[in-house]
């Protein structure tokens with residue numbers, strides 16, 4: 001276990017989410033703060049409504065203020081789980097991709113267990 005912890009401490013932590021910077025306009029003019037999270041929210045297992053990640057329609061209104069005001073990390077807490085809370089990489093870790101979590105039926109705040117390098121209850125995941 002000690003050796004394993006040492007190896008993990010030398011691994012890079014997960015990237016953070018660029019939501020709000022990677023905007024996307026759908027053919028009908030709807031503006032998404034991230035296309036992947038909108039697509040994920042539309043999957044059958046999603047617990048989210050896609051409207052949570054749309055900030056207006058460029059064909060119908062001025063979307064700049066709504067986009068500027070969109071604060072994903074103020075609305076949702078990534079890493080709000082006991083595993084991340086007890087992880088030594090918590091402060092440096094970006095917690096992976098919320099869209100991936102949603103696409104698997106999870107809640108924002110759950111561990112992105114496809115990317116997290118720390119072994120979970122079901123064993124080691126995410127290591128190359």
Ligand code: SF4
Nearest residue numbers: 083084087090093116
């Ligand atoms: S447990 Fe959480 S904080 Fe630690 S590496 Fe995995 S996603 Fe990052």
